[in-house]
Amino acid sequence: MPSPFDQSAYQVRLEWGAEGLARLAPADVVVVVDVLRFSSTMADAVAAGTEVALQDAVTWSTNGAAVVKAAESSGAVVLIGGIRNAAATARAVMTLQERRADRTSVTVIAAGERASDGGLRFAVEDQLGAGAVVAALTERGIDHSAPEAAVAAESFHSLRRALRHLLSASGSGRELVDGVVSTARMAEAGIHPATTAEAAELDAVDAVPVLRDGAFVRFA
Numbered sequence: 001m002p003s004p005f006d007q008s009a010y011q012v013r014l015e016w017g018a019e020g021l022a023r024l025a026p027a028d029v030v031v032v033v034d035v036l037r038f039s040s041t042m043a044d045a046v047a048a049g050t051e052v053a054l055q056d057a058v059t060w061s062t063n064g065a066a067v068v069k070a071a072e073s074s075g076a077v078v079l080i081g082g083i084r085n086a087a088a089t090a091r092a093v094m095t096l097q098e099r100r101a102d103r104t105s106v107t108v109i110a111a112g113e114r115a116s117d118g119g120l121r122f123a124v125e126d127q128l129g130a131g132a133v134v135a136a137l138t139e140r141g142i143d144h145s146a147p148e149a150a151v152a153a154e155s156f157h158s159l160r161r162a163l164r165h166l167l168s169a170s171g172s173g174r175e176l177v178d179g180v181v182s183t184a185r186m187a188e189a190g191i192h193p194a195t196t197a198e199a200a201e202l203d204a205v206d207a208v209p210v211l212r213d214g215a216f217v218r219f220a
Contacts, residue, residue, distance in 0.1 A: 014149035027107035030071035034064030034111035039082030040194035047207035090136035131156030
């Protein structure tokens with residue numbers, strides 16, 4: 001029997017973390033949103049022509065990479081989206097739908113953060129990033145959205161003028177400013193970690209990371 005929480009009646013779905021992904025019905029495409037820093041940094045990396053192995057990404061992004069690994073095992077096409085590349089992500093989904101010549105289901109997963117006790121913590125930056133992706137999908141006619149996705153999109157629409165402030169003032173943003181999260185491993189790999197201000201720049205990058213053969217490359 002379908003679960004009341006699987007959102008299977010909708011084309012565009014939204015949940016939180018790998019746990020949320022497991023609650024949803026299988027989808028053709030999974031968009032992973034981890035705005036600080038995974039989604040934003042990865043979009044910049046593939047835009048620059050860098051290929052990033054998933055096993056390397058795991059060392060500096062446990063949340064986003066964990067969701068990617070869960071999505072990979074589902075057999076879906078896995079994209080990385082966020083505020084920085086929302087429009088490009090929606091175009092990629094539309095391209096996939098056109099190639100399939102069939103209605104394409106899309107799951108947007110806001111990665112969230114891990115609390116000190118290991119539990120999943122709501123992250124405002126991922127709510128806004130997921131909303132930006134859903135809003136961009138809606139603009140392209142992929143708009144049969146679950147209530148969870150619609151609420152995220154509306155929160156993005158209402159707050160888009162304050163993205164930079166909201167991200168920097170959020171708990172995750174303050175954590176980055178305070179230097180709690182190390183960027184040494186990214187630097188060692190030659191990857192520039194996106195700043196909080198860069199992560200808040202709407203559609204600054206026209207590139208979408210897609211997972212292929214265990215590595216992130218630019219969707220084409």
